[in-house]
Amino acid sequence: MTTKTHRPTEAATPSPGLFISFEGQEGAGKSTQMERLARRLIERGHSVLQTREPGGTELGEELRRLVKHGHGEAAVCPEAELLLMAASRAQLTRQRIQPSLAAGQLVLCDRFFDSTTAYQGYGRGLDLDFIESLHRFSAGLLEPDLTVLLDLPVRVGEERSRQRGLALPVRDRFESEERAFHKRVRDGFLQIAARHPERIRIVEADRSPAAVEQSVWSLVEPLLADRSARPSQSRRSPE
Numbered sequence: 405m406t407t408k409t410h411r412p413t414e415a416a417t418p419s420p421g422l423f424i425s426f427e428g429q430e431g432a433g434k435s436t437q438m439e440r441l442a443r444r445l446i447e448r449g450h451s452v453l454q455t456r457e458p459g460g461t462e463l464g465e466e467l468r469r470l471v472k473h474g475h476g477e478a479a480v481c482p483e484a485e486l487l488l489m490a491a492s493r494a495q496l497t498r499q500r501i502q503p504s505l506a507a508g509q510l511v512l513c514d515r516f517f518d519s520t521t522a523y524q525g526y527g528r529g530l531d532l533d534f535i536e537s538l539h540r541f542s543a544g545l546l547e548p549d550l551t552v553l554l555d556l557p558v559r560v561g562e563e564r565s566r567q568r569g570l571a572l573p574v575r576d577r578f579e580s581e582e583r584a585f586h587k588r589v590r591d592g593f594l595q596i597a598a599r600h601p602e603r604i605r606i607v608e609a610d611r612s613p614a615a616v617e618q619s620v621w622s623l624v625e626p627l628l629a630d631r632s633a634r635p636s637q638s639r640r641s642p643e
């Protein structure tokens with residue numbers, strides 16, 4: 405990868421793009437639904453960036469590997485885990501998301517800062533106020549225009565991950581966490597959603613993939629209509 409200079413995010417850059425994040429616990433269907441939405445958008449002629457957090461850049465993918473698969477001596481403590489997630493997001497925001505939004509692309513991100521609040525905050529019990537300020541540092545003032553929270557009972561998510569796990573050689577650290585942790589994460593996501601009702605929309609994920617896809621589309625389609633009706637409008641500013 406070529407080296408680029410990335411300016412820090414000091415203010416939300418008004419841009420013609422649209423930024424949608426997918427959130428929810430393991431097995432909720434984030435990757436499945438993001439893929440389905442991307443397909444619909446591309447069919448309609450939109451330019452789409454699909455990315456994920458942690459990851460999405462060369463640095464971020466390295467961090468993802470460290471944070472998800474560190475065991476034994478390489479095990480990551482909660483505080484380091486939080487900072488690694490933030491580092492991955494800082495890089496992804498500046499290297500991929502902001503330039504894509506500035507170019508008018510639709511950006512779909514598999515997890516963004518709400519996952520950090522849910523997992524490292526509610527799940528691991530790290531300080532929520534500190535995590536909020538870290539979000540402002542790592543993502544600047546950038547925030548998704550829409551966050552789709554795929555919600556389902558913990559047991560259903562576990563079962564889906566287990567089924568998928570049968571085809572995969574290793575479970576990562578998060579998949580191996582105990583049920584109480586996943587319950588805190590799910591409840592955490594719901595509390596975050598309650599605090600940001602304008603941005604975060606809860607979608608009932610314990611339904612067929614097609615039914616979930618339809619619900620997601622009913623949230624995204626009006627945003628596209630708004631965008632094409634007012635092409636010179638900038639993206640929504642952060643609250």
Ligand SMILES: Nc1ncnc2c1ncn2[C@@H]1O[C@H](COP(=O)(O)OP(=O)(O)OP(=O)(O)O)[C@@H](O)[C@H]1O
Nearest residue numbers: 429430431432433434435436437564568611612613
């Ligand atoms: N609505 C659904 N009904 C039943 N199974 C589903 C549904 N959506 C996805 N799955 C299956 O459940 C598993 C998990 O889905 P997916 O990988 O999309 O979840 P995820 O939220 O991205 O999980 P992770 O956080 O672990 O990446 C996959 O095997 C997928 O095929």
Ligand SMILES: [Mg+2]
Nearest residue numbers: 434435436514
């Ligand atoms: Mg996934």
